[in-house]
Amino acid sequence: DAGITQSPRYKITETGRQVTLMCHQTWSHSYMFWYRQDLGHGLRLIYYSAAADITDKGEVPDGYVVSRSKTENFPLTLESATRSQTSVYFCASSELGGGVYEQYFGPGTRLTVT
């Protein structure tokens, strides 16, 4: 089915562990995004990618690493998880970047860091 998927949907990890959140889209959209959603902050952009092998920082990139070796995949890695990274993470894609083009969001990954 066409769309954007995220895995896992739920994850519990311990402080200091590395964890990778996966994102896959089937539209061949150029742009992909990672957001975190926290109460009182709405959605904040962590990283985005304009194409394979091109990534850039968003508003809150510290503590996160991304890669994009293939157009359809955009994994987000927390190299050493901290409790402050407990959040719901959303991946999104769009044909082009910026705020002009509609973004299509995945269902989210709820991450708890203990």
Add this chain to the structure above:
Amino acid sequence: LAKITQPISMDSYEGQEVNITCSHNNIATNDYITWYQQFPSQGPRFIIQGYKTKVTNEVASLFIPADRKSSTLSLPRVSLSDTAVYYCLVGGPNTDKLIFGTGTRLQVFP
């Protein structure tokens, strides 16, 4: 980055019109305003987008005054299924400048 503010919550009854405001005092000349709807355990979904004046589609209208420092999402005759969180997004061609509002939780009662 500039902060985008919205009312935290709103209540309404079925059949009423609901207007949700978004304040974006530092909007740039080439920024657009986009609204998204989010249901529990789902990702946000596009509702409507505009640059100035008024835009209408089959589900909502978006009003943007001449100074563009605010915008209002209007939902005509809401139903229970419109209960959700609504976010405004302000942004132009620079992806790293995308800013979502804090979100408004709309509760519709029968």
